Amino acid sequence: MLSYTLKRLLTLLPTLIAASILVFLFVHLIPGDPAAVLLGDTATPQEIAALTREMGLDKPLWQQYTLWLSEVAKGNLGQSIFFKAPVTSIIADGAQTSILLATMTIFWIIIFGIPIGVLSATRQGSWVDQLTSGLAMFFASVPTFWLGLYLILIFAVGLGWFPSSGFPSIFDEGGISNLRYLLLPSLTLAAPNAALIIRLVRASMLDISREDHVRTARAKGLHPTKVAIKHVFRNALITVVAAFGFTFAALVSEAVVTETVFSLPGIGRLVVQSILRRDYPVIQGVILVIVVLYLFINLLVDLAYAMLDPRVSLK
Amino acid sequence: MALLEVKNLSVAIRQKQGLITVVDNLSFHVDENETLGIVGESGCGKSLTALSIMGLLQGSQVRITEGTVCFDGVDLLILGPAERRAIMGDQMAMIFQEPMTSLNPVYRVGDQIVEVLLQHLKLSRAAAKQRTLELLDLVRIPNPILQINSYPHQMSGGQRQRIMIAMALACSPRILIADEPTTALDVTVQKEVLDLMGELQRHTGTAIVLISHDLGVIAQTCDRVAVMYRGKIVETAATKALFADIRHPYTKGLLNSLPLVDGDVEWLDTIPGQVPGIETVLPGCAFQPRCAFADERCSYEKPNDIRVAGGHWARCHYAGQST
Amino acid sequence: MIFLSRLKAFASSRVLATLGMVWLGVIIFAAVTAPLLAPFDPTEIDPIARLSEPGSLYWFGTDHFGRDTFSRALFGARMAILIGSGSVIVALLLGGLVGMLSAYFTTLGHVFMRIVDVLMAFPALLLALVLMTLLERSVINTILVIGIVYASTTARILFGMTLKLKNEVFVDAARCSGAGHISLLFRHILPNLISPLLVQASFIFAFAQLQSAALDFLGLGLPPEMASWGNMLSEERIYVTRAPWLLIFPGALIILSVFSMNLVGDAMRDSIDPRFKNDIAGV
Numbered sequence A: 001m002l003s004y005t006l007k008r009l010l011t012l013l014p015t016l017i018a019a020s021i022l023v024f025l026f027v028h029l030i031p032g033d034p035a036a037v038l039l040g041d042t043a044t045p046q047e048i049a050a051l052t053r054e055m056g057l058d059k060p061l062w063q064q065y066t067l068w069l070s071e072v073a074k075g076n077l078g079q080s081i082f083f084k085a086p087v088t089s090i091i092a093d094g095a096q097t098s099i100l101l102a103t104m105t106i107f108w109i110i111i112f113g114i115p116i117g118v119l120s121a122t123r124q125g126s127w128v129d130q131l132t133s134g135l136a137m138f139f140a141s142v143p144t145f146w147l148g149l150y151l152i153l154i155f156a157v158g159l160g161w162f163p164s165s166g167f168p169s170i171f172d173e174g175g176i177s178n179l180r181y182l183l184l185p186s187l188t189l190a191a192p193n194a195a196l197i198i199r200l201v202r203a204s205m206l207d208i209s210r211e212d213h214v215r216t217a218r219a220k221g222l223h224p225t226k227v228a229i230k231h232v233f234r235n236a237l238i239t240v241v242a243a244f245g246f247t248f249a250a251l252v253s254e255a256v257v258t259e260t261v262f263s264l265p266g267i268g269r270l271v272v273q274s275i276l277r278r279d280y281p282v283i284q285g286v287i288l289v290i291v292v293l294y295l296f297i298n299l300l301v302d303l304a305y306a307m308l309d310p311r312v313s314l315k
Numbered sequence B: 001m002a003l004l005e006v007k008n009l010s011v012a013i014r015q016k017q018g019l020i021t022v023v024d025n026l027s028f029h030v031d032e033n034e035t036l037g038i039v040g041e042s043g044c045g046k047s048l049t050a051l052s053i054m055g056l057l058q059g060s061q062v063r064i065t066e067g068t069v070c071f072d073g074v075d076l077l078i079l080g081p082a083e084r085r086a087i088m089g090d091q092m093a094m095i096f097q098e099p100m101t102s103l104n105p106v107y108r109v110g111d112q113i114v115e116v117l118l119q120h121l122k123l124s125r126a127a128a129k130q131r132t133l134e135l136l137d138l139v140r141i142p143n144p145i146l147q148i149n150s151y152p153h154q155m156s157g158g159q160r161q162r163i164m165i166a167m168a169l170a171c172s173p174r175i176l177i178a179d180e181p182t183t184a185l186d187v188t189v190q191k192e193v194l195d196l197m198g199e200l201q202r203h204t205g206t207a208i209v210l211i212s213h214d215l216g217v218i219a220q221t222c223d224r225v226a227v228m229y230r231g232k233i234v235e236t237a238a239t240k241a242l243f244a245d246i247r248h249p250y251t252k253g254l255l256n257s258l259p260l261v262d263g264d265v266e267w268l269d270t271i272p273g274q275v276p277g278i279e280t281v282l283p284g285c286a287f288q289p290r291c292a293f294a295d296e297r298c299s300y301e302k303p304n305d306i307r308v309a310g311g312h313w314a315r316c317h318y319a320g321q322s323t
Numbered sequence C: 001m002i003f004l005s006r007l008k009a010f011a012s013s014r015v016l017a018t019l020g021m022v023w024l025g026v027i028i029f030a031a032v033t034a035p036l037l038a039p040f041d042p043t044e045i046d047p048i049a050r051l052s053e054p055g056s057l058y059w060f061g062t063d064h065f066g067r068d069t070f071s072r073a074l075f076g077a078r079m080a081i082l083i084g085s086g087s088v089i090v091a092l093l094l095g096g097l098v099g100m101l102s103a104y105f106t107t108l109g110h111v112f113m114r115i116v117d118v119l120m121a122f123p124a125l126l127l128a129l130v131l132m133t134l135l136e137r138s139v140i141n142t143i144l145v146i147g148i149v150y151a152s153t154t155a156r157i158l159f160g161m162t163l164k165l166k167n168e169v170f171v172d173a174a175r176c177s178g179a180g181h182i183s184l185l186f187r188h189i190l191p192n193l194i195s196p197l198l199v200q201a202s203f204i205f206a207f208a209q210l211q212s213a214a215l216d217f218l219g220l221g222l223p224p225e226m227a228s229w230g231n232m233l234s235e236e237r238i239y240v241t242r243a244p245w246l247l248i249f250p251g252a253l254i255i256l257s258v259f260s261m262n263l264v265g266d267a268m269r270d271s272i273d274p275r276f277k278n279d280i281a282g283v
Helices: A002-029 A034-039 A045-055 A061-073 A087-122 A127-140 A144-158 A175-209 A212-219 A224-242 A244-261 A267-277 A280-308 B046-054 B081-087 B109-120 B125-138 B157-169 B187-204 B215-221 B239-244 B249-256 B264-270 B296-300 C002-037 C069-104 C106-120 C124-134 C139-166 C169-176 C181-217 C229-239 C245-271
Strands: B004-015 B018-030 B035-039 B062-071 B092-095 B175-179 B207-212 B224-229 B232-238 B305-309 B312-315
Touching (some): A002 A034, A002 A061, A002 A280, A002 C106, A002 C124, A034 A045, A034 A280, A045 A061, A087 A127, A087 A244, A087 A267, A087 A280, A127 A175, A127 C245, A144 A244, A144 C229, A144 C245, A175 A244, A224 A244, A224 A280, A244 A280, A244 C124, A267 A280, A267 C124, A280 C124, B018 B062, B018 B232, B035 B046, B035 B215, B046 B062, B046 B092, B109 B125, B109 B157, B125 B157, B187 B207, B207 B215, B215 B239, B224 B239, C002 C245, C069 C106, C069 C139, C069 C245, C124 C139, C124 C181, C181 C245
Parallel strands (some): B035 B207, B035 B224, B092 B175, B175 B207
Antiparallel strands (some): B004 B018, B004 B062, B224 B232, B232 B312, B305 B312
C-alpha cells in the first residue's frame, strides 16, 4: 500500500508542476505589465518598480517561476489589491465557510444518494425506481442557482424557516447553531450531485447484478437484501468511489455559484468577486489552492479505489 | 422414494410472440448417492431446468408454468422464499459453468466459503474457518492456510472451480447440481475436476445432477443418463444400458459426434441441420426435421415414451425396434 | 433473457429520447423563427407595463424594464442553440482530434494527454471562469471557453476508444492493404466512433446550457444586454418575490433543454457498442 501511495504521488508530480506553471502564467496572460496587473489601477510607478524587483519580474520567466514557487512554498501567495492584505489570510478566512459547506453537502450526497440509488436498483422497473430515476435526471438538469433561488423564495422568504443569506462564523455569537445558515446552500449544492450518485449507484448495481458471482451468492441461500448489499452494492461501490473525484470537481464549480446565490463568505464567492474586481493575486491564489486540493482528492480517491478493489494493488 | 423428483416441469420464456415453452413437461428423478447426467445441445433447456430446480430463475421474462420439483418429498415450488433459501446452499448446492466469474472478485475465497457455512450452520467464525481449511484440503487446493486468504483473481480457472466445489460441498448437501462444471476448463484440468467430484461423491454420498453437452463426460461419470432435446427428455437409461443399446436417433447422433467433442459447432456437422428456433411449432416429433430415419408419421404424430427395457425409455415411434 | 429486458428498456428509452428530440426541434424552430413569432421586440422597454403578470397580452409576463418575457425567451432559444452547438463543435473538433491523434501516434500522445491531464486538474466551471477573465464577454468567447473545457474530457474519451480500435483486426487489414495514416484514422477508425461521438455531443450540449447559464448568472458569460435564458434569470432575480414568473419561464426552458438532451444521450448510450458504453460519463 505504501509503495502504491508513493508511486501515485510520483505520477501526480508532473501534473502538479504543469498546473502550477499554468497558474503562474495566468498573470502574464493578462494584457499589461504583470506588476501593474498585480498591483491594480491605483499603483504608483514606485510601487510597480518595487514589486518588479521583489518578484524578479525583470528576470527570465523560468527564474520568475522558481522565485514565485519558493514564495508559494513559504505560504506567500502575494497581496490582494482590493483587501490590501495577504492572499493566504483571505483564503483562510473563506476556507471555514467553504469547508463546512462542503462537509454538509457531502453528508447530504451520501445519505440521500446512496440509499436512494440502492433502492432504485433493487426495485428496478417499479414505480419507486421510475420516480427516483426521473427525479434524479431532473435534479441533474437543474441549474444550481435556479434551485437555490427557489429554495430561498420558499423556505427563507415564504416560510421563514431558514436565513436566506450570509453565514456568521460558528466561532461568533450563535456558535454551532449558525450552521442553519448553511442548510439551504448545502441542500442546493447536494441536489445535482446526489442525483449523479443515485444514477451512478443504480447503473453500476444493475451492471453488477448481472454478473455470475451474484448468482453464486443467491445459490448460497443468502437473503436478497444481503445479496444486494454485500455482493452487489459492495462491488458497485468501487465505481462510485472512482467517480468521487468528478463529484468533487462538480462540487467546486457549483459551490462558486451557490456561495454567490446565498452570499456566503466562502472561497467560491471570493473568486467570483475577485474576478469582477480584477483582484488578480487573489484569483491566482484561489485557483492554485483548488487545483492542489483537487489533485490531492484524486490521490485519495485512487487510494480508496485500490483498497476497495483487491485486483488493483497488483498492477 | 427418490431424493429429487421432477414431475411435468414446464418453463416458459416471455417473448414478443407470447409465452414460449422451453422446458416442456419434463419428468425425471434422482436417487440418493446417484449421479444423473443430463446431456443435450446448448439451448435444449438443460440449464433452465437446473436453475428451476435450484430456485435461481430470475427476471420477469422466465417462469415455471407447470409441474412439481419434490425434494425429499416436499414440493420446492410451493415453498415460501425463506423456506426455499434455507435449503439453497445447505441441502442443495450448485456449481456453475464459469469458474472465472462465479466468485466475487472483492472477497477472499476463504471468506466466500465461510459465508455459506455461517449462513446455514451454527458455527463460530473460528470453527467456520477451520472447516473451510478442511474443505480446501478436501478439494486439493495446495497449501490451504495460505490460499484461504487468496483473492479469486490470484487463482487459475481449475483452482477456482475447486473453490466452487468446496463452497457447494460446505454444508454437506444431499444433492449437487453441476451445470457444465468443466466446459470452461482445459482438457487436463477437466479430468482432474471430474475425478475429484466422483471421489467426493463416494465419500459423502451426495447425489449429483451433472449437466453437460459432452456425452463423453457423462459416460465417464454418471450412473444414469437423460438425453434432452428441445425441452424434452428423448431417451433415458442407466449409462451402461444406454450405450449398449441406443434407441433414439438423436442419442446416436450425439454418440457419433463424440470424437469431435470440442464445442457446439462440431455437433451440427454430425447431426444434420440445426435445432429449429424455440418459437417454431412442430406438429410431430421435434427431432423429425433433422432425423435420418424419419418417415411421414414422424411429421404429424408426436411420439410417446416407449419402454425399451427396465428403466430404459426412448421418445421415438421406432424405439421398439432394435437397430 | 437479459437481451429481452434490454430490448424493452431500449424501446421505452426510445420513447423518452424521441420526446427529447421533439423538444430540441421546438427550440430550434423557436430560434429560427423568433423574429416572426415574437409578439414584441425583445429589447423594447415599456415602463408602464413593468412586472406585468402573465396574461393574454404578455404570455410569460414582463420584466422590470417592461420587456416581454415570451419574446425574450424566444430570442433566448437562439442563444441556447448557438452556445450549445458551438460548444459541441469546438469540443468535438478539438478534443476529438487531440484524442484520436494521441492514441494513434503514441509519442505525440504522451505529450498531448499530459496537457489534457493538466487541464482536467481544473474543475470545469473554474477553468471557464479563469478563461473568461482573460477574455471579453461575448458569444464567441463563451462558446470557445465552454468548448475548450469539454474538449479535455472529449479528448480523454476518444483517446481510450481509439486505443481499443487501433488494435482491431479490421484496422490491421486496412493497414496491410496499404492504407495511409490519414486514411486509417478518418476512413477506418473514425466511422466506428461516430455514434459514441453523437452521445458525447448530446451530453456536451446539455452541459453547455448549464455552464453558460451559470456564467451568465455570475456576470461572466454573454454580454448583459443579450436575451439569453441565463441573463434573464440573472437580471431579474432580485424581483423574484414580486414577479416569480420571471424565474419560472427561463428556468423551465433551461431545465427542459438540459433534461431533453440528457435523455437523448442516455438512450443513445444504451444502444451503442457495449465496449464504449462505460467510457462516456454523461450525467
